[in-house]
Amino acid sequence: MSDTLELVRETPLLQLSMQQTINRALGEILDTDDRALIFGEDVGVLGGVFRVTDGLRQRFGANRVFDTPLAESGILGTAIGLAMAGFHPIPEVQFDGFAYPAVNQIITQLARMNYRSRGTLPMQVTLRVPSFGGIRAPEHHGESLESLFAHVPGLKVVSPANPQQAYHLLKHAASMPDPVIFMEPKARYWNKAGVDLAADEETSALEGSVIARPGKHATLIAWGAMVSRCLQVAELAAEDGIELEVLDLRWLKPIDEAGLAASVSRTRRAIVVHEGPHTAGLGAEVAALVSQSCFDTLRAPVERVTGFDVPYPSGDLEDEYIPNIDRILFGVQRVLEYRRG
Amino acid sequence: MAEISFPLPDLGEGLLEATVLEWLVKVGDQVERNQPFVEVETTKSSVELPSPIAGIVLTLHGEPGDVVLVDTPLITFTVADDSAGIVGTVPAEAAPKRRVRLSAVLDED
Numbered sequence: 001m002s003d004t005l006e007l008v009r010e011t012p013l014l015q016l017s018m019q020q021t022i023n024r025a026l027g028e029i030l031d032t033d034d035r036a037l038i039f040g041e042d043v044g045v046l047g048g049v050f051r052v053t054d055g056l057r058q059r060f061g062a063n064r065v066f067d068t069p070l071a072e073s074g075i076l077g078t079a080i081g082l083a084m085a086g087f088h089p090i091p092e093v094q095f096d097g098f099a100y101p102a103v104n105q106i107i108t109q110l111a112r113m114n115y116r117s118r119g120t121l122p123m124q125v126t127l128r129v130p131s132f133g134g135i136r137a138p139e140h141h142g143e144s145l146e147s148l149f150a151h152v153p154g155l156k157v158v159s160p161a162n163p164q165q166a167y168h169l170l171k172h173a174a175s176m177p178d179p180v181i182f183m184e185p186k187a188r189y190w191n192k193a194g195v196d197l198a199a200d201e202e203t204s205a206l207e208g209s210v211i212a213r214p215g216k217h218a219t220l221i222a223w224g225a226m227v228s229r230c231l232q233v234a235e236l237a238a239e240d241g242i243e244l245e246v247l248d249l250r251w252l253k254p255i256d257e258a259g260l261a262a263s264v265s266r267t268r269r270a271i272v273v274h275e276g277p278h279t280a281g282l283g284a285e286v287a288a289l290v291s292q293s294c295f296d297t298l299r300a301p302v303e304r305v306t307g308f309d310v311p312y313p314s315g316d317l318e319d320e321y322i323p324n325i326d327r328i329l330f331g332v333q334r335v336l337e338y339r340r341g
Numbered sequence: 342m343a344e345i346s347f348p349l350p351d352l353g354e355g356l357l358e359a360t361v362l363e364w365l366v367k368v369g370d371q372v373e374r375n376q377p378f379v380e381v382e383t384t385k386s387s388v389e390l391p392s393p394i395a396g397i398v399l400t401l402h403g404e405p406g407d408v409v410l411v412d413t414p415l416i417t418f419t420v421a422d423d424s425a426g427i428v429g430t431v432p433a434e435a436a437p438k439r440r441v442r443l444s445a446v447l448d449e450d
Contacts, residue, residue, distance in 0.1 A: 135429030329441035336445030
């Protein structure tokens with residue numbers, strides 16, 4: 001079917017990286033929304049340490065794309081004040097590990113201002129956070145904060161898995177009246193893929209999860225950079241005669257309960273994969289939701305393949321920490337072998 | 342490709358300028374992050390400056406003997422779009438490897 005689509009397509013898909021599609025999305029948001037402002041550490045003159053905001057300051061001027069001091073609490077405080085004044089701030093926290101100084105502002109102000117003001121001060125803040133590991137960076141440059149943010153009422157959390165999604169999900173997130181934490185998987189910034197920027201995605205198609213690969217024996221549930229790893233695992237499992245479905249969760253708050261239930265009720269087995277530590281990781285929430293919706297059909301307890309309960313290690317130990325292909329395959333094996341009683 | 346310029350930083354306590362002693366790279370060279378690219382002399386000392394990024398040298402702003410003011414451009418690089426940021430590396434796209442094989446008996450019921 002995809003071959004047929006390819007034939008009738010007038011122009012070939014653009015080969016773009018996530019870095020480039022996010023840059024394009026930001027440019028379009030600034031172009032169409034006069035209230036939109038981009039600020040953060042090195043996002044202006046330098047164009048961002050990952051080149052994600054490259055050229056935006058030149059295009060839109062230093063009043064709309066500007067550098068801040070190295071003070072994440074101040075970046076978020078500024079964003080909250082600007083949102084109260086009617087602007088649409090799109091701040092960047094340069095690395096996930098730098099978000100901790102801003103967590104107070106995020107939890108005690110940003111997430112609850114709308115609630116506190118009885119809806120008179122909505123916080124249309126799109127917070128971009130280069131997230132997760134995989135680039136052999138030093139401490140504080142690779143974390144997995146999704147369960148921290150997902151736990152906070154008032155925040156939405158989303159993580160794209162590929163360039164096409166990043167483009168459409170960022171524009172969608174920016175159109176929401178609520179604060180959205182946009183977690184960019186930095187390990188996937190450079191991978192190019194065919195992107196249809198013109199795809200007129202219905203808003204409903206941008207909400208919830210997507211099936212990245214259909215299968216029938218078990219569902220791998222992942223988000224961010226782990227989606228591509230799970231797709232590799234599914235490819236290898238197929239050699240062994242096991243057809244794994246890969247469900248890309250995308251939205252981590254709210255979680256697509258119906259999408260989860262639909263997939264696992266068909267495959268009857270689930271393995272959730274994430275980089276964050278095991279205990280109280282988002283995998284626990286996913287496992288609980290699956291158990292609740294699919295208890296009667298599940299053939300095995302939901303398996304979690306995750307990071308370990310240690311501080312995120314520096315680059316040299318990263319491969320030991322992030323779920324690798326073998327660890328995920330072991331998880332699949334455990335689920336397939338499980339027998340009741 | 343992006344062009345990124347770096348100005349001469351203040352190398353001491355409130356120094357205003359430095360003299361270029363020797364360029365350690367030439368236009369067109371690929372420079373790695375932290376690779377020394379110039380030796381400059383201030384009124385306090387001479388010092389080699391490490392490159393803050395990896396890139397190809399586009400412009401050297403001054404000849405040996407020239408005085409460069411603090412906060413004015415010293416060197417300009419062109420940087421490939423797929424190069425890493427200031428921290429970390431671009432993950433290599435390796436073919437997936439595994440040791441574990443699945444051996445499940447699927448008793449579908």
